[in-house]
Amino acid sequence: xxxxxxxxxxxxxxxxxxxxxxxxxxxxxxxxxxxxxxxxxxxxxxxxxxxxxxxxxxxxxxxxxxxxxxxxxxxxxxxxxxxxxxxxxxxxxxxxxxxxxxxxxxxxxxxxxxxxxxxx
Amino acid sequence: xxxxxxxxxxxxxxxxxxxxxxxxxxxxxxxxxxxxxxxxxxxxxxxxxxxxxxxxxxxxxxxxxxxxxxxxxxxxxxxxxxxxxxxxxxxxxxxxxxxxxxxxxxxxxxxxxxxxxxxx
DNA sequence: ACGCGGATTCACAGGTTGTTCACAGGAAGA
DNA sequence: TCTTCCTGTGAACAACCTGTGAATCCGCGT
Numbered sequence: 621x622x623x624x625x626x627x628x629x630x631x632x633x634x635x636x637x638x639x640x641x642x643x644x645x646x647x648x649x650x651x652x653x654x655x656x657x658x659x660x661x662x663x664x665x666x667x668x669x670x671x672x673x674x675x676x677x678x679x680x681x682x683x684x685x686x687x688x689x690x691x692x693x694x695x696x697x698x699x700x701x702x703x704x705x706x707x708x709x710x711x712x713x714x715x716x717x718x719x720x721x722x723x724x725x726x727x728x729x730x731x732x733x734x735x736x737x738x739x740x
Numbered sequence: 741x742x743x744x745x746x747x748x749x750x751x752x753x754x755x756x757x758x759x760x761x762x763x764x765x766x767x768x769x770x771x772x773x774x775x776x777x778x779x780x781x782x783x784x785x786x787x788x789x790x791x792x793x794x795x796x797x798x799x800x801x802x803x804x805x806x807x808x809x810x811x812x813x814x815x816x817x818x819x820x821x822x823x824x825x826x827x828x829x830x831x832x833x834x835x836x837x838x839x840x841x842x843x844x845x846x847x848x849x850x851x852x853x854x855x856x857x858x859x860x
Numbered sequence: 861a862c863g864c865g866g867a868t869t870c871a872c873a874g875g876t877t878g879t880t881c882a883c884a885g886g887a888a889g890a
Numbered sequence: 891t892c893t894t895c896c897t898g899t900g901a902a903c904a905a906c907c908t909g910t911g912a913a914t915c916c917g918c919g920t
Contacts, residue, residue: 643838695897696879698897816910839908
C-alpha cells in the first residue's frame with residue numbers, strides 16, 4: 621500500500637489500458653510500442669485521468685527531478701504519445717491541452733467524427 | 741502456487757516444451773542441448789511467457805543474487821538461447837527484446853517468412 | 861598439472877531513445 | 891488588431907542500451 625505502482629496495477633480508460641508494472645499499454649488489446657519515457661508519461665497521465673495535470677506535476681512524477689521553467693520535455697513526449705495513440709485508434713483524442721494549465725488524459729471521440737450509439 | 745518448480749511442471753508454448761524439474765526442454769519433441777544456466781533462464785522466461793520481464797527479475801530468479809547495474813549475463817545467455825532455438829526451429833522468433841524494459845518469451849513466426857515489403 | 865566444458869566478464873560496434881533547441885503556429889488579453 | 895505568451899513540431903546531438911565475439915575464470919575429472 622502507499623506506493624503508486626503495484627505490479628498488478630491496471631488502469632482502464634475506454635479502449636485504452638495501461639499496466640505500468642508490466643511495462644505495457646494497449647488499445648483494444650493491441651499492444652502499443654512505447655519507449656520507457658512514453659510509457660512513464662502515459663502512466664502518470666492515466667493515474668490522473670480526467671483531471672488537468674500541470675507540466676510541473678507531470679515532470680516531477682516522470683523525471684523525478686525538479687522542474688525548470690521553459691522545460692519542454694513534457695510537450696515533446698505528449699506529442700509522441702499522441703501520434704502513437706492516434707495511430708492506434710484513429711478518430712479519437714486522448715490527451716487534451718489546457719492552455720496555460722497543462723494536459724488532461726481523457727479518451728473521447730474526435731469532434732470531426734460522427735458519433736454512433738456504440739461508440740459511446 | 742507455492743514453490744516455483746515442481747518436478748512435474750510442464751510449460752508448453754507452441755512447438756516449445758520446457759520441463760524445469762527434469763532439466764529438459766524440447767522443440768517438436770526434439771531435445772535441446774542446453775547447459776544448466778541456459779535451461780534455468782529459459783525456464784524463468786517460460787514461467788513468465790507472454791509478458792515483458794526485466795533483466796533484474798530474470799537475474800535474481802536465475803542467479804539468486806542481487807542484480808548489479810551493467811550486469812550483462814542475461815544478455816549473453818539470451819543470445820545463446822536464441823542461437824539454439826533458432827537452430828531448432830528456423831524461421832521462428834522466441835525471445836523478443838523490449839528496449840529499456842527487458843525480454844519477453846513468445847514464440848512467433850518470423851515476419852520475413854510470410855510477408856514481404858510489397859505485401860504491406 | 862592438464863584439458864575440457866561451461867560460466868562470467870570484457871570491450872567494442874551499432875542502434876535506439878532521451879534531451880534540447882529553434883522556429884512556426886495559435887490562443888488569450890489589451 | 892497587436893502583442894505576448896504558450897504550445898506544436900521537426901531535427902540535431904548526446905546518452906544510453908543491446909548484440910556479439912572473445913578472453914578469462916572456474917570446477918571437475920583424468
